[in-house]
Amino acid sequence: MSVAHEGTFHEGSRGIVRLAWARRLGLPDLAFSDDGGRLLGCRDTAREFIAVELFGQVALCGPTRLVEAAAGLPDDELLGGGALLRLAGPGVHGLRTAVLGFADDLPVFQPDTEPEVSRGNPEAIELETLCPPDDVSSAGIEERGYRFTLLVDDEPAACAAYAVHEGLIADLGVLVAPHRRRQGLGTFMGLLAAHEALAEGYLVQVEAQAQNVAGLRLADALGVVPAGRIASVALRAQ
Template sequence: MDVPLFDIGRFDSHKLDIVRLAWCRRLGLDDTTLDTDADRVDHLVTTDDITVLHLAGTTVVAGPDWALESSRSVPGMPGTERTWLSALLGDRSERYEIGSHTLAYGSEIGHSIDVHDPLISHDAVHARNLAAQCSDADVAEAFGDAVSREWFTLLGDDRPADSARSLATAGYSEEQLILADMRVLTDPDHRRRGHAQVVGRLATNDAIDDGLIPQWRSRPENSIARRLAARLGYIEIGACHTAVARA
C-alpha cells in the first residue's frame, strides 16, 4: 500500500481552514496568515529555533533573521525529507537537533475495527504497562508529549482485566482547542495483528466526537505508521521540520 504524498485535493476545504488556523496560533502568526495563495510565508522569531512548515502548498519559515535570509536561496519546496532544512542550516547543522514529521488529518468517523467486542481499558496504568514492554525509542516517538485525554488500551482477553496484557494503546493531546494530536503504541510481540488499528480508530472517533480534528504525525521513514494512518482515513497534506538549538 503506497502512501499518497500531500493529497490535498481529498481533504475537506473547511477543515483545512481550521487546520491552518491551529498552525497559525501554534507558530504565533495572525489567524488569517495561512489563508493565502502565496507559496511562502516568512515569520521572524526572537529565538534561535527554526520551524519549516509545508502545509497544503504553502511553506512557512519561522526563525531568526539569518535563517529567513538563508532559506531564500534554497530551491524548491520542503517535502517529507529533511534535506531542505539541512540546506537552509548549511554549516550550522551541527549546532541543531533536527526533527521531521509528516502531517495527516482525519475528518470522518470510522465504524469498522475488525474486532468483535474488544476489551478496552481507559486506565492509564495499562498504558504504562505497555510502555514498559516497548523500547525507549518507540515510547519516545509515541509519547514524547503528554496525552491529555482518555486512553484506549486494548487488553488481551485470555485473563481477567486486572492481569491482562496490554497489546496496544492510543490517546491524544489537544492543541489550540482545535486539533487532537494522536499517539499510538503497540506491544512489539503483538504487531501486525491489527491491534493499533483498533485503538487508533477508537481514539480518532473520540476526538471527532469532541469536535476536534485528529492530527497524525509520523517520522517520514516510518512507513508502517503512515500506512496505518491512511487505513484509518487520515489524509497526508504536509510536513513539519524543526531545528532546535543545542544547549
C-alpha cells in the first residue's frame, strides 16, 4: 500500500501551536514567543508536573513548590523526565516523555483501492483487544474522539484517531493489530485521519513517545516535522 508522506510546517503556523499549548498549560495566550525565555506556570491545584519545549522555548508548569525547585535546572534534565520524578517525590506515576511533531499540509492522499473504514467505536474497541496493553496505552485511541478503523477481511486491522485541543490542534494516535504490522497500514490510516483533520481546519500534532522506536518511525513516515519535546508526571492527590 503506497502513500506519499512528505508534510510541511510553515513558519506562520507556529503561532497557532504556541497559542494552543499556552492555553492547554494555563499560560497567557502570548506566553510563547521567539525570545526563547523559560516560562513558569504555577498552579497549586495542578494534577500534573509538566515540561514542554516548543521551537526551542521551554515551559515548566505545576504546583508552585515544584516549579520553583526546577526553575534553574537544564532543559535536558527536565525534558528527560528524571528531574520531574526526583522533585515530585513518592507517589508520582505515569512518566511520559515524547517528541512533538506538527504538520499544516500534506500531499494529496489517494489510495490505490477504496479502503473499508469504520468511524464507529465497536471496531476500535475490538482492535484494542487484539493489541498489547502498552501499545493500547501509547496509542491512546480511547482518549481521542474522532476514530477511523481500517477493516481487512471484516476484522479491524488499524485505527487512527485524533482529539482536538483548544479548537486548534488535532492530536493523532495510531494503533495496528500485531499480525498486520509492517504492511504500511499504520501510515496509511494515519494519513487518512490527518487529512480529515486538516480538512476540518486543524493543525496535526503527533506525540511520539521518546523510547518508542516504532512510534518515532511512524511520525516520520506521516511527514510531521519535529518541533518540540514533552515530559510529564501525574501527581498524587493531596
